[in-house]
Amino acid sequence: MKEYIDSGILELYVYGVLTHQENVEVYKALQQYPEVAQEVEEIEKALQQLSMAAAPYSPEKMLTKIKSKLEFTGDDEKVIPLSRKRTPIIAYIGYAAAALLLVGLLFQSREVSKLETQISDLEREQILQEGKTQVAEENLAATKEVLNAIRHKDVIKVPLAGQAVAPQAYASVFWDKASNKAYIDVSGLPEPPAGKVYQVWSLTLEPLTPTSMGVLDTYNAEGLQIIELDNPNASEAFGITLEPAGGSAGPTMDQLYTLGVVSS
Amino acid sequence: MQPDELIAQLQSKNEKAFERIYEMYSEATFGIINSVLHDEVLSEEVLQDVFCKVWDKAPTYSPKKGRFFTWVLNIARNAAIDKTRSKSFKNQKKNQTADYFVDILEDKSNFSAQIDAIGIKKYIDLLEPICKKVIDLLFFKGFTQKEASEKLEIPLGTIKTRNRICINKLRESLTV
Structure with missing residues (x-):
């Protein structure tokens, strides 16, 4: 440095x-x-x-000359009042008005910020509602689709009755032979225990031959509970059994929940 | 110390602050102007203009630009040099002989209380001719190093150190 x-x-x-x-x-x-x-x-x-x-x-x-050139007012000395007497009443009114204005402005600004909060809350609520509406519309569209599918004139309805292991259980199969689709209504089945799934079988009777149509691993107690499966088989009956997760090669007959024969 | 508080008040147009600033800087400013013009009446005129400018332009001053003293000094030098181009100055200049601030100092007998008169007198006595010229051009006239080196015909690289030696002598004279 x-x-x-x-x-x-x-x-x-x-x-x-x-x-x-x-x-x-x-x-x-x-x-x-x-x-x-x-x-x-x-x-x-x-x-x-x-x-x-x-x-x-x-x-x-x-300095005096320069001050007059600059048109100094000498006001700087008056800014700080020396005594109470020298402060005119008009100044107090001024201070009061200023204070009042300040309070008013503060109040207004708080009101504005309150309203802004309300608006943003409402906007959030609206977005939420829009989302819900969309979900509902999607659900409705899916339901209509299924409803239209099972209403079709070629669709055969096969009611499946509860069997020994679950006498209260029931299900329905809506089978569209033309498109080889089957819609399984599982709303009458109890919720499967953990680690177990329902498996749907297509059966031919003489001799009894089961063919797996699929596992209902998307069971959802809240949903529509109608599951679409492919069924290209010449089914004579349908059965639903409870199987270990992932399904089995053949049906576990003592866990047969529902069974129904296709009326010819 | 530079009166930063006072300068801030000046910048917010406080008349009292202006008066204090005037007390602190006017005599030096007057001296700078006078060392350019060598004329009391014209210097008075210019001093008034300079402090009107100080009042008007104060908000543009920033410590980042330099010292407040330097800022005022710049305004004063420019205003004084402008005045040398005026007709009234050119008419009077014919009779002028003094070229350096030193001539003013040598002629002067009454110093105001703010000045260390003994120190200044002492300084004048031991001031080398080259110092007179260097200080006059750089400080009082605001020449750049390059301009001063050309005018005095001394190498550009030595201007800065030469000037410091000259100012050091001034500081020594004043402190003793």
């Missing part, structure tokens, strides 16, 4: 004859090093002495 100070750059900084770039550098050094700042102060003090000495006389008296 001593070298920097001795370079003489600080004198030229106080003179104001450095380039912009050099000026920025000195300013940085001033912020960083107290000894540089100290040096600048001392240089400035010396230069002030030197320039003052070059004045013909002290220009104190010219």
Whole structure:
């Protein structure tokens, strides 16, 4: 730093004859090093002495002229009242009005922010409702689709009655022979225990031959509970058994929940 | 120390602050103007203009640009140099002989209380001719290093250090 100070750059900084770039550098050094700042102060003090000495006389008296040129009002002294008496009532009314206005503005701004919160709450609610509506519409469309499918004139309805293991259970198969689709209504089946699934079988009777149509692993107690499966078989009966998760190659007959014969 | 608080008040158009700033800087400013013009009447005129400008332009001052003293100094130098181009100045200049601030100092007998008169006198006595020229051009006239080196025919690289030596002597004279 001593070298920097001795370079003489600080004198030229106080003179104001450095380039912009050099000026920025000195300013940085001033912020960083107290000894540089100290040096600048001392240089400035010396230069002030030197320039003052070059004045013909002290220009104190010219201040009045300059003040009148600048149209000074002298108001700065009146800003701080010296005593209560000197503060006119109009000033108090002014302060009161200002305070009242401030209170009013604060109140208004709080009201505005309250309303803004309400609007954003409502907007959020609306988005939520739109989402719900969309889901409902999708559900409705899916239901209509299934309903249209099982209403078709070629569709055979096969009721499946509850068997020994679950006498209360029931199900229906709506079988569209033309499109080889079967819609299984499982709303009458109890919810399967954990680790178990229902498996749907197509049966031919003489001899009894089961063919798996699929596993109802998308069982959903809340949903439509009508499951679409492919059935390209020449089914004579349908059965539903409870099987371990993933299904079995052949039906576990003592877990036969429902069974129904296709009426010819 | 630079009166930062006062400068901030000046910038927000406080008349009292302006008066204090005037007390602190007017005599030095007057000296700078006078060392360019060497004329009391014209210097008074320019001083008034300069402080009107200080009042008007104060909000544009920022410590990042430099010292407040430097800022006022710049306004004063520019205003004084502008004045040297005026007709009234050119008419009077014919009789002028003094070229350096030193001539003013040598002629001066009454110093105001703010000045360390003994120190200044001492400085004038031991001031080398080259210092007179260097300080006059760089400080009082605002020449750049390059301009000063061309005018004085001394190498550009030595201007800065030469000037520091000259100012160091001034500081020594004043502190003793």
